[in-house]
Amino acid sequence: MRPIARRRTLVAAALAALVLAAAGTVPAAAAPGGQHAPGGSHGPDGSGGRGGPHRPAYYLAVGDSLAAGYQSTPTGGHVVGRGYAQDLARTLGARAAQEHRPFEFTDLGCPGETTGTMADGGCPYPHSFTGSQLEAAVAYLAVHRKDEVLVTIDIGANDVxxxxxxxxxxxxxxxxxxxxxRTGLDRILGELRAAAGPHTRIVGMNLYDPFLAAWVTGDRSRELATASVQLSDSLNQVIGTVDARHRVPTADVAGAFATDAFTPTVPLGGQQVPLNVARILQWTNMARGDIHANDAGYQVIADAFLAELPRRYPKG
Known part of the structure; x- marks a missing residue:
C-alpha cells in the first residue's frame, strides 16, 4: 500500500476518538521487528553463510508497503521494517532454531509499489535494489534454486x-x-514460478479494506464503506484466481479482518459498529488517516500466512 501517513479521505479526529475510547480492546502490540531473523542475514544477491549441520532455510518477502512493514507514527513520521514479514520471520526463525537450522530473511518490499512498478521498476520509495523488485526477486531465486525458500507476496492495493x-x-x-x-500479478507470479526451484514455496495474500473506517464518519460515508467492500471483494477474487492459476495458496487476510462481516455489531468507543469496521479501527492506523496495519494488524496478517504453511515449517 502507498506510504501516505495522513490521508484526507476520512475525518481523522472522529476515528481517533473512537479508537482511543476502545484502546482496551486492542491486542498488545508486537515488538518492533528488525530486517533479519535469528540465524543470519544476507542481501538480495543471495550472499551469506550456508554452514551448519543442516541446510539453511530462506525467507524472501516481496511486495508493497505492507511487505516492507510501513507504519505511520503518532508524531507524524513513519517507520519501516515493523510488519508482517518481520513477525513471520521471527516465528520461522524460532522454528528453524529448534531444528538447529540456519535461517535467513530478506525483505524486498517497497512502499508505493504497484504491479506495474514491481515488474518494470520505478518504486517511489527508497529501496535496496536496482532495477525492478521482480528482477531482484528472480535473481535471488536463481541463486537459491536448490535451497528451501519461502516467498511471500502482497501486491495490488496501490493499483486501486x-x-x-x-x-x-x-x-x-x-x-x-x-x-x-489481473494482468500484472499474472506476469509477476509467472516469472517467480519460472525462477523458483523445487523446494520453493510461494504464498500470496488477499487484502483488508481500510476504507471501512468511513462507516463512523456519517451516513453518506457508510455508503462509501459498503461500496468499498464490494470493490475489495472483486479485487480479492482476482488475486485468488491468479494465485490459483500459478499454484500459489492465498493467505486469507480479508477473512481474518472479517471484511464482509457487517454483522454482528460490536461495542467500540461507546457505540455499536459492524465487526468489520471494528477490526479496521483496531488493527490499522486509520484513526490518524493511515491505511497501513498497526502492530496488532500485522501480526494478524502474519498468522494468516502461517495458516498456509505446514505447522512444522521449516523442518530439516
Missing amino acids: QRCAAGGTLDLPCALNGIEQV
Whole structure:
C-alpha cells in the first residue's frame, strides 16, 4: 500500500476518538521487528553463510508497503521494517532454531509499489535494489534454486486505492485498477514460478479494506464503506484466481479482518459498529488517516500466512 501517513479521505479526529475510547480492546502490540531473523542475514544477491549441520532455510518477502512493514507514527513520521514479514520471520526463525537450522530473511518490499512498478521498476520509495523488485526477486531465486525458500507476496492495493480517495468511489478507475492487478500479478507470479526451484514455496495474500473506517464518519460515508467492500471483494477474487492459476495458496487476510462481516455489531468507543469496521479501527492506523496495519494488524496478517504453511515449517 502507498506510504501516505495522513490521508484526507476520512475525518481523522472522529476515528481517533473512537479508537482511543476502545484502546482496551486492542491486542498488545508486537515488538518492533528488525530486517533479519535469528540465524543470519544476507542481501538480495543471495550472499551469506550456508554452514551448519543442516541446510539453511530462506525467507524472501516481496511486495508493497505492507511487505516492507510501513507504519505511520503518532508524531507524524513513519517507520519501516515493523510488519508482517518481520513477525513471520521471527516465528520461522524460532522454528528453524529448534531444528538447529540456519535461517535467513530478506525483505524486498517497497512502499508505493504497484504491479506495474514491481515488474518494470520505478518504486517511489527508497529501496535496496536496482532495477525492478521482480528482477531482484528472480535473481535471488536463481541463486537459491536448490535451497528451501519461502516467498511471500502482497501486491495490488496501490493499483486501486486511489479510486476511493476524496470520499467517493470512482468505479471506472477501480475496474481499470483491478484489470491491472489481473494482468500484472499474472506476469509477476509467472516469472517467480519460472525462477523458483523445487523446494520453493510461494504464498500470496488477499487484502483488508481500510476504507471501512468511513462507516463512523456519517451516513453518506457508510455508503462509501459498503461500496468499498464490494470493490475489495472483486479485487480479492482476482488475486485468488491468479494465485490459483500459478499454484500459489492465498493467505486469507480479508477473512481474518472479517471484511464482509457487517454483522454482528460490536461495542467500540461507546457505540455499536459492524465487526468489520471494528477490526479496521483496531488493527490499522486509520484513526490518524493511515491505511497501513498497526502492530496488532500485522501480526494478524502474519498468522494468516502461517495458516498456509505446514505447522512444522521449516523442518530439516
